Amino acid sequence: MNTRPPTLEEVAQRAGVSTGTVSRVINNARHVSAKARRAVEIAIAELGYVPNTAARSLATQRRGAVVLAISSDDPALFANLFFAEVITGVNAVIEETDLQLMLVLAASERGRARLARVLQSRGVDGVMLLALKENDPLSKMTEESGLPTVHGGRSLDRTPQWYVDADNRGGARSAVEHLISSGRKNIGTITGELDTHAGTSRYLGFREAVVLAGLSDQRVAHGDFSEASGAAGMKLLLDDHPDLDAVFVASDAMATGALAVLQEHGKRVPEDVAVVGFNDIVTAKHTQPALTTVRQPIEALGREMTRMLVRLLNGEQPTSLILPTELVIRDSA
Structure with a gap:
């Protein structure tokens, strides 16, 4: 027999309203329609919902x-x-x-x-x-x-x-695995800030993919997620690794900067250097060429x-x- 007490979400679902509306009814707040208030009261009675008294006490002191x-x-x-x-x-x-x-x-x-x-x-x-x-x-x-x-x-x-x-590490790994599956061997990365969890996780995802494939993980430039740092990182990679044939860039903003530098250097994308970004911001589909990227919600x-x-x-x-x-x-x- 299930004796678990009903939750706020279950009351909201039964009443056909949001959890916020249920909370406002419980706390006698204003701006709730008579229809919604009645639906919540019926749902509470039918489910036997008992409000959390401590939470209700706190709610009456809220700043909103x-x-x-x-x-x-x-x-x-x-x-x-x-x-x-x-x-x-x-x-x-x-x-x-x-x-x-x-x-x-x-x-x-x-x-x-x-x-x-x-x-x-x-x-x-x-x-x-x-x-x-x-x-x-x-x-x-x-x-x-x-x-x-x-x-x-x-x-x-x-x-x-x-x-x-978001699954930053797994997303980065899938991006680099895509590059490897397309035949790229000399893959670099432009990292985000490595004092952030997202930056470090995406870098680790890159390293996991190339190392497991038996490729070098030494083609690395560091950025800060900005377009300018992506451009600077791309210049550094081209100078230090002229054999570069692909780059995983830890944000779409940096990838935009990287694409501009590749164009300046006469590199065809993706024929000479393939590029994958991360985030799938709204402008990613409008770059030249349109950016392959990891979508995070x-x-x-x-x-x-x-x-x-x-x-x-x-x-x-x-x-x-x-x-x-x-x-x-x-x-x-």
């Missing part, structure tokens, strides 16, 4: 806001389509709730101080962290605050309790982070997620 803190103070951040898509996903879920979204760029001392003030004043109910680096002070700061916190990705020095990440990353945080605020215990990646084959490899 969450913060997305990004470990970057780059003024060009919003030109980076990866972050733009993540924020789109975050906002899509926020719009289903009564929560307000606060965005903080928190890599500089000033940005971290701003976030610290928000946390110390309990100006928000929960936190989402993105683009953390090794030993990033934001992790310790949010941990000390005691606020529910969800990480977008993982950091190298610790695995947080709640996170949403970027917007879904933002949505799932936010859903996980909402569940925490509702007193639930969600499970961390690793989202699958997919190789998208176009013209560059």
Whole structure:
């Protein structure tokens, strides 16, 4: 006999509403239609749902806001389509709730101080962290605050309790295996930042694939996920390894820079040098040639982070997620 108590999601499904609506009804919040309120009340009665009293107590003291803190103070951040898509996903879920979204760029001392003030004043109910680096002070700061916190990705020095990440290592490995299966032997890589989990995981995926195939893993240039660093890395690889016939680039932005340099050097893509990127941002299909890349569900990353945080605020215990990646084959490899 199953004696497991019903969950918030089951009440929402029975009532035909969102979990946020159920939470608002339970907490006597405003802005709930009479029809939705009645449907939730019926579902609660039919399922015998008992609200988490501790969570309900916390809910009555809520500020009605969450913060997305990004470990970057780059003024060009919003030109980076990866972050733009993540924020789109975050906002899509926020719009289903009564929560307000606060965005903080928190890599500089000033940005971290701003976030610290928000946390110390309990100006928000929960936190989402993105683009953390090794030993990033934001992790310790949010941990000390005691606020529910969800990480977008993982950091190298610790695995947080709640996170949403993509299969960076497996995705990189599939990209390089594709290059190998097409007959490429002299394969290089332009890495992302190796003090990030994503950068290191994609580099390890590259190394695994070439080493298992009996190929060299020494054709390496280091970047920082930006288009400029991709161009610089591509120049370095061409200078140091004139026999290069393929390159796995750890982000589409860097791959765009690499393609421009290959064109400047008279290299045909993919005939002379095949190129594979990572992310599948919206511009990947519009490069010349169209970029073969590893698709990670970027917007879904933002949505799932936010859903996980909402569940925490509702007193639930969600499970961390690793989202699958997919190789998208176009013209560059």
